[in-house]
Amino acid sequence: MKFKTIIEPFKIKMVEPILMSTEEMRIQYLKDAHYNTFLLSSDQVIIDLLTDSGTSAMSNTQWSGMMLGDESYAGASSWFKLEKSIRDLTGMPYILPTHQGRAAERILYGTIGRKGKTFISNTHFDTTRANIEYSGAEAIDIPVKIENSNEHFRGDLDISQLKDLIKLKGAENIAAVILTVTNNSGGGQPVSMKNAKEVSEICKTHQILLILDGCRIAENSYFVKHFEPAFSNYSYQEIAIELCTFS
């Protein structure tokens, strides 16, 4: 019998000790948090299944990049490097860096969201929904139904529900359609380029803003390359860049 060994192509050089709690301790932590995982403190958690954020390691080039960082008050060379990398990856001309996704969402939805406006998404991430609802707008999830979905792309947005919602709400009342790739709150499922293109065309026809939450655009590109035949000859970067042209 042949075994295929999959080895991660990197060494992990740094360790961070974790508190090895007992089962009794964990039961008490949960009781004290009223069974709300958001009320736990991170040192009470051994394996964090709530999120993938902040759980991975940085590469040696990323760490050494911090040492080479230029924090000058104006004209910092680190900024120009960041700007160039993001432009190269997304093709977007203007970049506003924020320290976290939720901060970007606070700025964006605080600006375009208000009472009477609707946002539609393949699934709103929790901080996305929170920022939208805080602005007074409503957030509607329309993930594709399993029975209508491509087995490899269960993160798609339901096109027929999108068309119905545009008719029901009126295009002028829809502040934006948000395509989250991968669909993190929908099981981290990927979104196909076919679906993204259709969503984009509908948005263009109705002059509705399309926002791409590219939280996992790299992983999404992996699925597109390997499971969407039209893209098998593209590089991951080319797929990501093409996806960005849809928004």
Ligand SMILES: Cc1ncc(COP(=O)(O)O)c(C=O)c1O
């Ligand atoms: C789809 C999506 N949007 C927004 C966010 C918020 O990003 P952050 O945790 O950097 O605030 C996350 C975080 O995981 C996310 O997965």
